[in-house]
Amino acid sequence: MNAILTLGERDRVPRSPPWRQSALDLLLPESGLMLRVQGTTRCACLASRDPVSGSVYAAMLLVFAAMPLWVERALGRSSHRRSAGSPQCVRKSLQGDDAMLELRPTCEHCNQALPPSSLEARICSFECTFCADCVERVLGNVCPNCGGGFAPRPIRPARRWKDEAFLGRYPASTTVRHRAVDPQRHALFAAALRDIAPEQR
Numbered sequence: 001m002n003a004i005l006t007l008g009e010r011d012r013v014p015r016s017p018p019w020r021q022s023a024l025d026l027l028l029p030e031s032g033l034m035l036r037v038q039g040t041t042r043c044a045c046l047a048s049r050d051p052v053s054g055s056v057y058a059a060m061l062l063v064f065a066a067m068p069l070w071v072e073r074a075l076g077r078s079s080h081r082r083s084a085g086s087p088q089c090v091r092k093s094l095q096g097d098d099a100m101l102e103l104r105p106t107c108e109h110c111n112q113a114l115p116p117s118s119l120e121a122r123i124c125s126f127e128c129t130f131c132a133d134c135v136e137r138v139l140g141n142v143c144p145n146c147g148g149g150f151a152p153r154p155i156r157p158a159r160r161w162k163d164e165a166f167l168g169r170y171p172a173s174t175t176v177r178h179r180a181v182d183p184q185r186h187a188l189f190a191a192a193l194r195d196i197a198p199e200q201r
């Protein structure tokens with residue numbers, strides 16, 4: 001019993017202070033201190049225990065020992081659920097092998113074409129894609145979807161320079177995401193953000 005309880009406590013209290021062992025002695029009737037007080041042996045103490053309550057006691061100790069593992073798993077599951085429920089621009093980021101930058105074909109606001117070689121394409125960290133003109137004149141360098149700033153979109157090599165890392169193997173997206181921003185609504189949203197540098201947001 002003492003071993004099970006100690007196992008359960010191990011994760012939360014890496015180094016048991018000396019008083020903890022004394023506390024365990026007091027809590028566990030069959031452990032050292034109580035045995036010494038009662039003047040009996042460990043076997044006699046276990047034999048005298050009622051079988052039903054003894055089993056329940058053992059089961060409770062096992063549950064207690066397993067609790068840190070359950071909590072850890074529950075936390076893992078809830079963070080997985082959060083990522084599944086995130087907005088579309090956030091969700092794409094963890095899809096394993098195919099999770100590279102999505103080269104979107106047009107500006108989300110004005111729908112101007114932004115081919116992979118365009119020097120006008122701007123993206124936020126979630127790949128929301130706008131043209132340089134809209135970022136400057138309409139958005140004030142505040143992404144309407146996440147509040148972050150923008151940076152020039154990197155150019156994916158058109159030719160195969162190394163392995164399969166080129167546009168022919170990983171082509172630009174053809175999915176147009178034209179969702180024009182309402183300038184007045186965006187002005188309200190951006191008012192508190194546009195004077196804060198992106199690295200401070």
Ligand SMILES: [Zn+2]
Pocket residue numbers: 107108109110111112130131132133134135
């Ligand atoms: Zn635009």
Ligand SMILES: [Zn+2]
Pocket residue numbers: 089124125126127128143144145146147148
């Ligand atoms: Zn964004």
